[in-house]
Amino acid sequence: MNYFNYQGNKLHCEEVPVETIAAEVGTPFYLYSASTIERHYRVFEEAFAGVNHLICFSVKSNSNIAVLKLMATMGAGADIVSGGELYRTLKAGIKPGKTVFSGVGKKEDEIRFALDTGILMFNVESFEELETINRIAGYMNRRAPVSLRVNPDVDPRTHPYISTGMEKNKFGIPVTEAFYLYRKAAGMDNIDVIGVDCHIGSQLTSSEPFGEAVAKLMELVNVLEDDGISIRYIDVGGGLGIVYDKESPPLPSNYAETILDATGNTDRTLIFEPGRVIVGNAGILVTKVLYNKKGPTKNFVIVDAAMNDLIRPSLYDAYQEVRTVIRSDREEMVADIVGPICESTDFLARDHMLPRVHSGELLAIMSAGAYGFPMASQYNSRPRCAEVMARGDRYQIIRDRETYEDLVSGERFFKD
Ligand SMILES: Cc1ncc(COP(=O)(O)O)c(C=O)c1O
Incomplete structure (x- = not known):
């Protein structure tokens, strides 16, 4: 039992539409109820x-x-x-x-x-x-x-x-x-x-x-x-x-x-x-579709979250349900939902059934509240994403999205 539900056709966390948070915070981000x-x-x-x-x-x-x-x-x-x-x-x-x-x-x-x-x-x-x-x-x-x-x-x-x-x-x-x-x-x-x-x-x-x-x-x-x-x-x-x-x-x-x-x-x-x-079921990872790509044998949906944000699928071959944030009755397709990282193990879901999606559309990776953010890294120099918590009709950022500055903080040049 969790408080991630569609109200009308919009996925909500408690009383907050997920798309409202995405508009303010940007993607990807973890969202906890x-x-x-x-x-x-x-x-x-x-x-x-x-x-x-x-x-x-x-x-x-x-x-x-x-x-x-x-x-x-x-x-x-x-x-x-x-x-x-x-x-x-x-x-x-x-x-x-x-x-x-x-x-x-x-x-x-x-x-x-x-x-x-x-x-x-x-x-x-x-x-x-x-x-x-x-x-x-x-x-x-x-x-x-x-x-x-x-x-x-x-x-x-x-x-x-x-x-x-x-x-x-x-x-x-x-x-x-x-x-x-x-x-x-x-x-x-x-x-x-x-x-x-x-x-x-x-x-x-x-x-x-x-x-x-x-x-x-x-x-x-x-x-x-x-x-x-x-x-x-x-x-x-x-x-x-x-x-x-x-x-x-x-x-x-x-x-x-x-x-x-x-x-x-x-x-x-x-x-x-x-x-x-x-x-585990109190958190989701919200990501945005970047591109659709049709390979010779597979459909790929390329999103802006990756294995550095959520490593469970790559590490354990774990299943994560993927939903569209705006429910749609478009024709369904089977696709791999993959990130931008240069590894073939960079996938969030494989052979997953979902409605045809378009660039800019939001997806929710469900059941991501445990072993999600704590296992995140900056691999491929990707700043770690934001974390947000909602209660009722309010939400707050509980961890800022990292910046490029954060990526190099603590690093220094070798002095000859
Ligand atoms: C020593 C120890 N206790 C508790 C846990 C929590 O396990 P779980 O999240 O499956 O409840 C772990 C996780 O592996 C653990 O290593």
Whole structure:
């Protein structure tokens, strides 16, 4: 359920015609619906009503500070993977005490920053990382709260590039080794063991893998408790999928049922790290048709957005629905919707059915609110596009379109 709908023949974001924003802001731009983000958050939250829990929004999915501010206002915490993401959450007012720090390669300065701000816990992914955190906490005269990210070796049945909880993936500590590492952690001078964690992948469209993974975590928690290592937080990661095309992912309520079945009657705090399910269908990318081009075997619609703006189709062969911003009853055609970048992988959609379009017409790439702008680059020296947020009949630019000046800022000539 989202607030991108046609009113008459015009696509609206909430109560604002998308073409009105395009006329002021230019194209391409990302457009987010604040009410949709809030609605998705609340539905997720309600699914766990009555259970001790904390929702740590996965900042990597959409890290604009206006989006993070919405999260802060609703009481969310954050799942971060870098010092930069921590900086953004602090700017937006998310409480560090509700922030978990994930990722396989935390750098020393990032660990210091996180200890300084007093985050809830580090989700640790290796023995060497644990030793590093212990050492830095020691220098700083602090204790570092940690959980170990366990790799439960469960197939999430999603795209291989977004699977993270299988033995072959770089993430987490094998479940078979976790117990020994927990013992080591519990014996370290500056470490407080407080949780267990896993994250098995993204865009999961069935509940079972979540259930399997959490069941393995719970087995580990019981073994640890028997050994005198008490666990207060069970972080089950993110990963709940959304509808891009014809998928039928579990509703948050079904997801909750699976998780709560696996955790049983626990009074520990459950932590969730959702990203895509909150923001994915709350954003679109608006682009303008530049040219139509008929190849010998294909129609191409060349638009002013490209893989540098939205890389999901190129990176994961991901499907994004494309709609015309003004609904039309023109004859339909099948075309590849491609950008101006000099790569054959620069496409936003392939073999997509859409009405015949003309130069200057606006298109909306739907379901672009997660892993859209945060993955944008300046490849081909294309300034990154603007981001806009709408609520009701109002909209505001929440990130300016970059300029040519921005492209070279920080660069300097080599002095002979
Ligand atoms: C550790 C961790 N937590 C949470 C997420 C969010 O996943 P999603 O956006 O699928 O909910 C990710 C994304 O890959 C992640 O790596």
